[in-house]
Amino acid sequence: xxxxxxxxxxxxxxxxxxxxxxxxxxxxxxxxxxxxxxxxxxxxxxxxxxxxxxxxxxxxxxxxxxxxxxxxxxxxxxxxxxxxxxxxxxxxxxxxxxxxxxxxxxxxxxxxxxxxxxxxxxxxxxxxxxxxxxxxxxxxxxxxxxxxxxxxxxxxxxxxxxxxxxxxxxxxxxxxxxxxxxxxxxxxxxxxxxxxxxxxxxxxxxxxxxxxxxxxxxxxxxxxxxxxxxxxxxxxxxxxxxxxxxxxxxxxxxxxxxxxxxxxxxxxxxxxxxxxxxxxxxxxxxxxxxxxxxxxxxxxxxxxxxxxxx
Amino acid sequence: xxxxxxxxxxxxxxxxxxxxxxxxxxxxxxxxxxxxxxxxxxxxxxxxxxxxxxxxxxxxxxxxxxxxxxxxxxxxxxxxxxxxxxxxxxxxxxxxxxxxxxxxxxxxxxxxxxxxxxxxxxxxxxxxxxxxxxxxxxxxxxxxxxxxxxxxxxxxxxxxxxxxxxxxxxxxxxxxxxxxxxxxxxxxxxxxxxxxxxxxxxxxxxxxxxxxxxxxxxxxxxxxxxxxxxxxxxxxxxxxxxxxxxxxxxxxxxxxxxxxxxxxxxxxxxxxxxxxxxxxxxxxxxxxxxxxxxxxxxxxxxxxxxxxxxxxxxxxxxxxxxxxxxxxxxxxxxxxxxxxxxxxxxxxxxxxxx
Numbered sequence: 161x162x163x164x165x166x167x168x169x170x171x172x173x174x175x176x177x178x179x180x181x182x183x184x185x186x187x188x189x190x191x192x193x194x195x196x197x198x199x200x201x202x203x204x205x206x207x208x209x210x211x212x213x214x215x216x217x218x219x220x221x222x223x224x225x226x227x228x229x230x231x232x233x234x235x236x237x238x239x240x241x242x243x244x245x246x247x248x249x250x251x252x253x254x255x256x257x258x259x260x261x262x263x264x265x266x267x268x269x270x271x272x273x274x275x276x277x278x279x280x281x282x283x284x285x286x287x288x289x290x291x292x293x294x295x296x297x298x299x300x301x302x303x304x305x306x307x308x309x310x311x312x313x314x315x316x317x318x319x320x321x322x323x324x325x326x327x328x329x330x331x332x333x334x335x336x337x338x339x340x341x342x343x344x345x346x347x348x349x350x351x352x353x354x355x356x357x358x359x360x361x362x363x364x365x366x367x368x369x370x371x372x373x374x375x376x377x378x379x380x381x382x383x384x385x386x387x388x389x390x391x392x393x394x395x396x397x398x399x400x401x402x403x404x405x406x407x408x409x410x411x412x413x414x415x416x417x418x419x420x421x422x423x424x425x426x427x428x429x430x431x432x433x434x435x436x437x438x439x440x441x442x443x444x445x446x447x448x449x450x451x452x453x454x455x456x457x458x459x460x461x462x463x464x465x466x467x468x469x470x
Numbered sequence: 471x472x473x474x475x476x477x478x479x480x481x482x483x484x485x486x487x488x489x490x491x492x493x494x495x496x497x498x499x500x501x502x503x504x505x506x507x508x509x510x511x512x513x514x515x516x517x518x519x520x521x522x523x524x525x526x527x528x529x530x531x532x533x534x535x536x537x538x539x540x541x542x543x544x545x546x547x548x549x550x551x552x553x554x555x556x557x558x559x560x561x562x563x564x565x566x567x568x569x570x571x572x573x574x575x576x577x578x579x580x581x582x583x584x585x586x587x588x589x590x591x592x593x594x595x596x597x598x599x600x601x602x603x604x605x606x607x608x609x610x611x612x613x614x615x616x617x618x619x620x621x622x623x624x625x626x627x628x629x630x631x632x633x634x635x636x637x638x639x640x641x642x643x644x645x646x647x648x649x650x651x652x653x654x655x656x657x658x659x660x661x662x663x664x665x666x667x668x669x670x671x672x673x674x675x676x677x678x679x680x681x682x683x684x685x686x687x688x689x690x691x692x693x694x695x696x697x698x699x700x701x702x703x704x705x706x707x708x709x710x711x712x713x714x715x716x717x718x719x720x721x722x723x724x725x726x727x728x729x730x731x732x733x734x735x736x737x738x739x740x741x742x743x744x745x746x747x748x749x750x751x752x753x754x755x756x757x758x759x760x761x762x763x764x765x766x767x768x769x770x771x772x773x774x775x776x777x778x779x780x781x782x783x784x785x786x787x788x789x790x791x792x793x794x795x796x797x798x799x800x801x802x803x804x805x806x807x808x809x810x811x812x813x814x815x816x817x818x819x820x821x822x823x824x
Binding site: 165167170181271375379381383385421424426428433 | 502503506654655662670673687821
């Protein structure tokens with residue numbers, strides 16, 4: 161056992177990188193679900209972002225444009241979902257699953273010519289003296305800008321849902337769409353916007369994988385990240401900061417278990433490799449189970465179709 | 471009614487050879503054909519085989535097929551739609567292949583890297599990857615400066631364990647101080663996880679990364695970190711021109727052509743083939759220029775000795791990890807030991823998952 165070879169600062173830094181793609185997707189899906197829509201197509205929108213973001217970044221040479229392209233790609237796919245579920249009133253679960261399959265298939269086709277190409281580098285944000293601080297510098301202040309913007313996004317979503325008028329309307333639509341409709345709010349418009357936001361976030365999460373974390377384009381490269389994001393939203397009981405905590409916890413345990421394995425710690429590897437899932441679920445269930453907090457925080461109209469006539 | 475059914479059944483069985491001008495060949499893959507690794511290797515061979523036979527064969531592929539119910543469904547579908555021979559190209563399809571083979575005795579099944587053969591229409595085929603791993607181990611042992619080699623492993627199955635042992639023994643032989651750090655991902659294909667694993671290994675001092683997982687992520691990470699790596703199943707040079715030292719490249723095509731020819735001729739019989747360098751089933755990707763000429767010659771010599779049958783990568787004396795003797799001086803490993811290998815050899819410090 162060579163625990164000394166594990167550097168906590170590097171662990172912390174790697175954790176943030178590992179957590180960011182799922183956090184981006186989760187925060188988007190959280191808003192979608194808060195509006196009362198269950199979009200199971202997160203995986204499909206993520207891979208769409210990973211693929212299109214990669215293609216745009218390679219062709220323009222700009223990772224920033226790549227991320228923007230990825231957001232639009234995820235949004236485009238989510239609009240398809242919005243069209244199906246909001247305009248055509250199809251079943252949300254089935255449409256979401258179809259979206260995932262469609263995204264995986266379409267990107268396998270679109271990305272064919274882009275396998276084996278190196279994307280342009282996303283520079284690390286230069287934080288000057290901050291990154292020189294021992295431990296903290298390496299752990300927190302030597303990252304690309306997307307990691308910080310993701311945290312800002314979580315804060316913004318939290319503020320939006322809790323304090324802004326638009327956020328309250330969104331929540332009202334999610335809690336009870338009939339009441340919101342009776343009050344004169346455009347349920348479908350709100351939901352469509354939320355779905356688009358979710359798509360854009362999932363696309364960004366995918367692009368983070370293909371442009372920064374891996375970084376390359378490989379068919380099917382999200383391998384379930386979208387599903388983890390979906391689970392995270394539920395276990396975080398639809399609260400933005402808990403989603404962040406859950407994502408960091410998940411990323412942290414993933415990175416930690418890899419380090420423990422490499423260091424040759426005498427814990428059976430089977431337990432180590434399932435630990436990210438078990439620990440994240442256990443912790444989030446535990447913090448969400450308090451009586452005062454209300455264990456079921458699910459939006460009241462989640463996954464219920466809305467039609468103005470009903 | 472009964473008569474009619476029998477007649478129908480008869481006419482169906484009799485109609486098959488008459489109608490079957492083209493031989494239908496099905497492939498099921500565990501990953502995407504674009505993985506640039508294991509599945510890509512099989513699909514390369516499929517394409518070569520299809521080209522060889524031209525219009526005489528028709529190939530079908532299904533990618534990303536999970537083990538279990540999914541695989542059973544896909545193979546059943548293939549069998550029902552008149553496929554003559556099905557290649558199931560992953561270890562974990564074993565039980566599913568045998569279930570479906572029992573139901574369709576007239577369809578030939580070819581299962582890669584498996585060990586279950588319950589029916590006379592199930593053939594097994596595998597490559598002696600440990601021969602290639604011996605060469606990688608030799609090169610890694612000589613090239614490492616930190617004396618630490620990182621190994622990204624998928625599942626603890628005999629083929630993977632034998633690969634680790636073979637690489638370790640040959641690295642150790644040329645560099646007594648060498649250490650192996652091993653990470654199991656419990657997945658064949660997860661680029662993000664493999665990238666994280668590679669980063670972790672590099673962070674912990676490894677300067678040569680070996681992988682027994684299928685994505686190209688680790689080679690890419692090694693390139694960025696300025697360390698060395700070996701690709702898996704396909705030549706992965708383009709993902710890390712400086713880092714990529716070589717790779718064991720799978721060449722299933724000669725075998726596929728041979729087996730499909732047997733189906734066409736009606737001479738197909740179940741076999742259990744385990745092929746290596748000598749059969750041309752595996753070969754090494756071109757050596758990276760950073761490998762010194764002398765070492766390249768040594769590696770070529772090692773391959774030549776294996777091809778000639780003069781050298782077996784598992785030649786005693788070799789002890790198991792716990793110190794109990796496995797092979798005596800000069801003894802070579804029997805195939806059955808390699809095909810069921812469930813122990814590390816002496817010197818590896820990590821613990822083997824069950």
